Amino acid sequence: MESKIIAYDEVDSTNTRICQMAADGAAEGLVVTAKKQSAGKGRRGRNWESEAECNLYFSILLRPEICPQKAPMLTLVMAYSVAKAIGSSQQTMPQIKWPNDLVIGGKKLCGILTEMHMAGQSIDYVVIGTGVNVNQDRFSKELQEKATSLWLETGCEWECQDLLKQILAEFGKQYEKFLNVQDLSFLRAEYNQMLVNKDREVLVLEPGNEYRAYAKGITSTGELIVVKEDGSEETVFAGEVSVRGIYGYV
Numbered sequence: 001m002e003s004k005i006i007a008y009d010e011v012d013s014t015n016t017r018i019c020q021m022a023a024d025g026a027a028e029g030l031v032v033t034a035k036k037q038s039a040g041k042g043r044r045g046r047n048w049e050s051e052a053e054c055n056l057y058f059s060i061l062l063r064p065e066i067c068p069q070k071a072p073m074l075t076l077v078m079a080y081s082v083a084k085a086i087g088s089s090q091q092t093m094p095q096i097k098w099p100n101d102l103v104i105g106g107k108k109l110c111g112i113l114t115e116m117h118m119a120g121q122s123i124d125y126v127v128i129g130t131g132v133n134v135n136q137d138r139f140s141k142e143l144q145e146k147a148t149s150l151w152l153e154t155g156c157e158w159e160c161q162d163l164l165k166q167i168l169a170e171f172g173k174q175y176e177k178f179l180n181v182q183d184l185s186f187l188r189a190e191y192n193q194m195l196v197n198k199d200r201e202v203l204v205l206e207p208g209n210e211y212r213a214y215a216k217g218i219t220s221t222g223e224l225i226v227v228k229e230d231g232s233e234e235t236v237f238a239g240e241v242s243v244r245g246i247y248g249y250v
């Protein structure tokens with residue numbers, strides 16, 4: 001996939017900006033990056049603290065010809081691609097907290113926010129926004145127990161632009177495979193090896209229902225397979241529920 005990159009020093013949110021461009025007809029593959037975001041968006045309406053000049057904030061525009069129910073899988077494709085790109089440096093290997101956070105040593109390194117826009121019954125565009133903590137050397141009091149960066153984990157400075165190139169190259173390859181098979185069968189085994197929740201007890205937070213279970217891995221469509229305390233198996237959809245560790249975030 002050809003990527004045209006538009007790089008800003010500062011924007012409100014790369015997701016917001018690229019959604020405007022998508023609405024104005026921008027083509028698939030467009031990437032918007034920023035050195036700083038004044039209103040970075042996180043999942044579930046939270047904000048994404050976007051320290052200036054040291055981290056990677058980027059969004060990519062996709063126009064996949066797939067049915068809308070399949071779009072959430074793209075988030076897992078991005079998580080997998082970012083983990084692989086970072087791992088290929090041989091310096092550190094992040095794990096994945098289902099469905100799409102990257103963690104090292106139980107702390108969050110990368111978050112992904114996917115937004116989809118429909119045209120009637122079909123997808124108009126999908127935007128995948130990714131924030132990677134790269135060279136941030138300290139976090140706010142509220143975050144320091146929960147967040148980490150590549151710098152903190154490896155003790156060396158990372159080149160943000162090189163990392164972006166690696167991630168985009170990796171994502172381009174995986175996206176093509178995804179479009180061919182339209183499920184996650186091609187990455188499932190490796191994703192499950194990276195899955196920090198695997199064979200661990202998790203708390204499944206469904207709206208109006210909370211229960212403990214053991215996470216077994218993902219299905220080939222990206223749901224999390226969990227075994228409940230009574231031995232029954234369930235598959236959990238990312239859009240509807242979240243999981244966390246019994247004692248904390250993972």
Ligand code: BTN
Binds near residue numbers: 013111131
């Ligand atoms: C999360 O809550 O884990 C998702 C965080 C996603 C942050 C990225 S930074 C680049 C892009 N622009 C945004 O406003 N959010 C995403």
